[in-house]
Amino acid sequence: MPELPDIVVLAESMDKALRNRLIEDVTVNQPKCLNVSVRRFANQVRGRRFERSSPRGKWVLSDLDTKWTLAFNLGMGGEIRLHTKNEEPETKRERVVLRLDDGQQVWIHHWWFGHVHLVPKGHLGSHPQIGRLGQEPLADGFTADILHHMLEGRRGWIKKYLLDQSFIAGIGNVYIQDVLWYARLHPKRSAGSLTRPEVEGLHQAIQRVLNEGISYGGGPGEQDIWGNKGRYQEHFMVGYRTGKACPECGTPVEELRVGSTTSYICPKCQI
Amino acid sequence: MPELPDIVVLAESMDKALRNRLIEDVTVNQPKCLNVSVRRFANQVRGRRFERSSPRGKWVLSDLDTKWTLAFNLGMGGEIRLHTKNEEPETKRERVVLRLDDGQQVWIHHWWFGHVHLVPKGHLGSHPQIGRLGQEPLADGFTADILHHMLEGRRGWIKKYLLDQSFIAGIGNVYIQDVLWYARLHPKRSAGSLTRPEVEGLHQAIQRVLNEGISYGGGPGEQDIWGNKGRYQEHFMVGYRTGKACPECGTPVEELRVGSTTSYICPKCQI
DNA sequence: TAATCTAACAACGA
DNA sequence: CTCGTTGTTAGATT
Structure with missing residues (x-):
């Protein structure tokens, strides 16, 4: 999707x-x-x-x-x-x-x-x-402050909130993989437990990954109205790369179930 | 509440x-x-x-x-x-x-x-x-058209949608009783099954009951900052009146469970 | 008594 | 086996 x-x-x-x-x-x-x-x-x-x-x-x-x-x-x-x-x-x-x-x-x-x-x-x-629909993650109003505010006191997994369209609109199970990797967050981290620096890192990771997705013309299987294909998948860090080396530390990427979704993580970098 | x-x-x-x-x-x-x-x-x-x-x-x-x-x-x-x-x-x-x-x-x-x-x-x-939070039911933008649009194709019970704060903000289990009575709707009617006239009746009922609630200074147990008590409960049609006569047809008001909430209805008027 | 949020699970749909 | 919606149940919260 x-x-x-x-x-x-x-x-x-x-x-x-x-x-x-x-x-x-x-x-x-x-x-x-x-x-x-x-x-x-x-x-x-x-x-x-x-x-x-x-x-x-x-x-x-x-x-x-x-x-x-x-x-x-x-x-x-x-x-x-x-x-x-x-x-x-x-x-x-x-x-x-x-x-x-x-x-x-x-x-x-x-x-x-x-x-x-x-x-x-x-x-x-x-x-x-x-x-x-919730916040547009690339809009000016979506600051680290606001994200911090949104996650404050939340008890569920951070991945659940990032995928919840009524919280933040537009993130799905493709781009979220690298968002969490850049933020060095395990998908099951409790949303409310993120420190201020971690929230700032997450905010940066969201903007970085989504903007890169745009500049690569979209992701796997997607295309524009003329049929130009997205190429972000060529730049995946951990998403859909089970067993391949983490770009940061070389540890093999692992696949795990998080609720009803699949996550791809570096077990060393994402705690 | x-x-x-x-x-x-x-x-x-x-x-x-x-x-x-x-x-x-x-x-x-x-x-x-x-x-x-x-x-x-x-x-x-x-x-x-x-x-x-x-x-x-x-x-x-x-x-x-x-x-x-x-x-x-x-x-x-x-x-x-x-x-x-x-x-x-x-x-x-x-x-x-x-x-x-x-x-x-x-x-x-x-x-x-x-x-x-x-x-x-x-x-x-x-x-x-x-x-x-969803629509403000007394705002200008909340027309029968919009309500119709919101309910179109919805499969669940109408009561569920009216109580859902992310659909319409501010209706709870007190005022909803008379809303459904004025609209002549059973709380378990499928939301998407409402005809256009029923939606218009529901829209009117919402506005009527909420505005009357305001003009009576609020409902049971509620008060303003000076302690002036609400009196809308003196004007309940069916809410919290189990066994009393329906103001329209005299049939005794019945109590039923709708999901986790209690409803008070006239079994003859509300189908 | 009450309300909202959360998890988990199930069924459904072109 | 991937998505959103709907429904249910249950537990937690101050």
């Missing part, structure tokens, strides 16, 4: 590719990925133009030139891709297809549980998922 | 009684109700003035003339009361005591699990509870 860096890259590419473009026609092959009826969806989208596309947590929000925002969540293995006029979408595989003014198409492909939602612009708070 | 109407009444009285008043001294008898150390709390509060006090969900937020906001949550059976110069607070019973410039005192009494938190002004989003 695309995480914040992947979403930033995708949203930027969508903004470039789609802004001011007219949506001439809409095909919905999977009504269950919508939050309204197909009829209502088509009526609100057909004949409208894209305005700004922007990232929010694991969602891309594309304003239309009406009171509606299109909210895309790719779920697992989803893609949003631009296709040329004469390509033929495989029905059912492409859940929603938008035909643009020049015939180009936007294929919204979901492998498993993606969403294409209509949300009233300026009322994102009422959306059951988007409205509950 | 005070709910939205009780908190509105209390916050208004606190705004009137406390705005611009100097906090000359601070006593903390229960450090665990704070989110910072006693030393830090006292340093940030002593010598400061109150600015605006306002309601947010089940919290009262009192801005100080610094970068901090004091956030009060009364838990169950808590009170915030103004006392005269020479009254002697019972240690441990009054968790926090603020002495004002003229000697008057604010006693913050918790019977069970109240909080007095320091939150950086303008960063309420980072507070673990306040940051996750």
Whole structure:
């Protein structure tokens, strides 16, 4: 599932590719990925133009030139891709297809549980998922101070909080591996037990890893609207590198279960 | 526990009684109700003035003339009361005591699990509870449209969503009884099954009950900073009236368990 | 009596 | 075997 860096890259590419473009026609092959009826969806989208596309947590929000925002969540293995006029979408595989003014198409492909939602612009708070998203970790307001404040007194594992979208929006099980490694934190450290320097280290690690993810064009399996692939996986420190050497101390990376997720850690560096 | 109407009444009285008043001294008898150390709390509060006090969900937020906001949550059976110069607070019973410039005192009494938190002004989003609060049900933005949107596709019981502070902030197990009665809804109705007219009725019922709660000065056991007691309980329709007649049809009110809460309903009117 | 947070677990869904 | 949502149970908290 695309995480914040992947979403930033995708949203930027969508903004470039789609802004001011007219949506001439809409095909919905999977009504269950919508939050309204197909009829209502088509009526609100057909004949409208894209305005700004922007990232929010694991969602891309594309304003239309009406009171509606299109909210895309790719779920697992989803893609949003631009296709040329004469390509033929495989029905059912492409859940929603938008035909643009020049015939180009936007294929919204979901492998498993993606969403294409209509949300009233300026009322994102009422959306059951988007409205509950927490801090944007790359926003100016997200300081070490604020993070310290958020973790104060928390009893659960630090990994649980970092993955909790209602705490911090956009971190998933891919980028978190290196975040915890750079912060030298074991995923099961109690969130409230972090010292002030550790919180500062964690804050830096979050910004570092997410920004690197963006500058490498996203992570494994992710791509922008033109199909440019992410390369952050070439720079993984410990994520998905079981048995390989920790870049810091050479100890083999270990895999462990943390709740229902898999963690990759250096057992020497991350205590 | 005070709910939205009780908190509105209390916050208004606190705004009137406390705005611009100097906090000359601070006593903390229960450090665990704070989110910072006693030393830090006292340093940030002593010598400061109150600015605006306002309601947010089940919290009262009192801005100080610094970068901090004091956030009060009364838990169950808590009170915030103004006392005269020479009254002697019972240690441990009054968790926090603020002495004002003229000697008057604010006693913050918790019977069970109240909080007095320091939150950086303008960063309420980072507070673990306040940051996750949902829609303010009496705000202009909370329309029937928005409510409809929020409930669309939801599978759980309607009562669960109305009590969920991250959906709608400030409704608890007291006022919800009459909300559901006015809306003619059984607490176990599936949230997503509500028709558009039912959602509109629910929206009206929410506004009606909460506004009546405010105009009666709050509900059972609640009071403002001067000790004026709420009287909404004198106007209960079905809440806490097991066996008494439904005001609409005369059927005896029944009590039932809904998850971990008790509901009071008219078995004939609320399907 | 009460409320909220937490863990753990289960079932579900295109 | 990967995700979010929903539901349940249980325990803890001052």
